[in-house]
Amino acid sequence: MVEGTKSTQAPLLTAPEPTTPHIPLPPEVIPGLAPVTSGAPGPAPAAGPPTADGEAAAADTAGGGPGSGTGSGTGAGGGRGGVGRASLVMAFGTVASRATGLVRQVLQAAALGTGLLASTYNTANVVPTSLYFLLIGGALNSVLVPQLVRARAQDADGGKAFEQRLVTLVLAVLGVGTVLAVWAAPEIISVYQSDTPANHAAFELTVLFARFLLPQIFLYGMFSILGQVLNARGRFAAMMWTPILNNVVLITMFGTYLWLMTVPHRVQDISPDQIRLLGIGTTAALAAQTFALIPAARAAGFRFRPRFDWRGTGLGKSVSAARWTLLFVLTNLVAATVVTHFANAADQALPKAGVGYTAYSYAQQIWMLPQSVVTVSLVTALLPRMSRAVAERRLSDLRSDLSGALRTSGVVIVPAAFFFLAFGPLLARLLFAHGAAGAAATVPLGHMLQAFGLGLVPFSAQYLLLRGFYAFEDTRTPFLMSVWMGVVNVALAVLCHLELPARWAVTGMAAAYTVSYGIGFWRTATLLRRRLGGRIDGRRLLGTYLRLTLAAAVAGGAGLLTARLVPLDFTGSVIAALAAGAVVMAVLYLALARVLRIAELKTLPGLR
DSSP states (O other): OOOOOOOSOOOOOOSOOOOOSOBOOOTTTSSSSOOOOBOSSSOOOOSOOOOTTOOOSSGGGTTOBTTTTBTTSOSTTOHHHHHHHHHHHHHHHHHHHHHHHHHHHHHHHHHHOSSHHHHHHHHHHHHHHHHHIIIIIHHIIIIIHHHHHHHHHHSTTTTHHHHHHHHHHHHHHHHHHHHHHHHTHHHHHHHHSOOOGGGHHHHHHHHHHHHHHTTHHHHHHHHHHHHHHHHHTTOOHHHHHHHHHHHHHHHHHHHHHHHHSOOOOSGGGOOHHHHHHHHHHHHHHHHHHHHTHHHHHHHTTOOOOOOOOOTTSSHHHHHHHTHHHHHHHHHHHHHHHHHHHHHHHHHHHSTTSOOSHHHHHHHHHHHTHHIIIIIHHHHHHHHHHHHHHHHTTOHHHHHHHHHHHHHHHHHHHHHHHHHHHHHHHHHHHHHHOSTTSOTGGGHHHHHHHHHHHTTHHHHHHHHHHHHHHHHTTOOHHHHHHHHHHHHHHHHHHHHHHHHSOHHHHHHHHHHHHHHHHHHHHHHHHHHHHHHHTSOSSHHHHHHHHHHHHHHHHHHHHHHHHHHHTSOSSSTTHHHHHHHHHHHHHHHHHHHHHHHTTOGGGGGSTTOO
């Protein structure tokens, strides 16, 4: 039985989750989804760069916590008031980023569809995020940034020398890594997609897209390190809001694509001009997001002067201390890559059916929205307080905070899970049945939303419970949990790939993902209970979740029956059906929650 040991640093927690092209990672690993590229099959990170669907990265630096090195929670952003303000900024930024990201996603589906053509672009677009984290992202988020905060507080020069060395190191490593990645693009893409005679055209197109998109590795690193420099100075707004600029550029790009160019339906139909527009435009969007931080960094007093005197400064020792987080990142990337490869195989078998990687990533991005807005905001506000409770050995207070966060988030997460289960196909059709993606091609995506559906509950709960270990500065246990979940996810994905027809294989992988989180939640709760020396308010939690499940299940069933009464044979019928079902579900859920005396309902704004 492993309970984990103390690491010298805990990872900074992010405001999950991914996120440009959507990596199947856990909320501790996805850039911006969190700290959450994002998006394909897999678990979720520490503070990373928000991406096109962007969420704030490194939100938890506000007010200390384990990552800040200020056990009292009085780091940048200071105290509860600072954390509250930072959380509010993050919440608004997350909602705005997700809203513009959804518009971008709808236009992207209209331009490229949800089949093999779209997956060539999306696969190439997820690779830079993965390589960024492998090269330096994990170490940057878990150890180097907390050291930056400490240096600013303790060094005689206010941390300026350490800051310059850190920025120089990150940019140098990522600069070399980017050049090598562009050169080795075919070999890298072969890990994600098979180069068979039947699939050669798609493979070559993915490689071509990758050569345009791999420079994003450097941009991700530059964005992340500049954002962390700002966070260390207590400046949070720029990093939270610049992903919106990314989305605006992408919306303009896809709008131009739809307006001026013929929409292709096959890999063979896309023209060189269309490839250049998509490749250059996507990288330019991230460049706009990144360079928008430079004025904010200058205004905060940061001036970059390269320093290569790294020897003897402690940077190497710091990176070695991040070994558990780096292994955590690697484990999740391996699982993500395996599932992405199988999902691409489904696309290759049925190129126009929308049954593979793109459908999976779109479904996962939508599914993660409630977690991104609700659970992450709660964690951001609570983490400094939880860290203080651990430092002062007030474990009963930590148990109380975890219980309260689980119960409060459940008020939204549980009905959201049943909403996806009831309305997945309708929601997919409403959002994506346009342009190159016809109504029939959105059906598999809707089924994937349903397969993810109920997994939102353990996914959100697991995210919260892991923060209990981070409050103890324990990064080993989260790594071990990622191994458990990765093995389950990969094993079930292999089974789906081998035993299910291509039409249903990736839907099965979505269900496998939720099963892995269910097992991960159970194991995490068991280990955390031992660490805390007692149950985390188990009986009260069970009672609350049973009542939430009853209310959400009855309301979701009534909403689904209402939606099915609306015929889908007239213009606007999908909107009418979804609106009618959602309204009935919401009203009935709130009514039943009051009848069942779910007290946590009163903790949410507007429902008191």
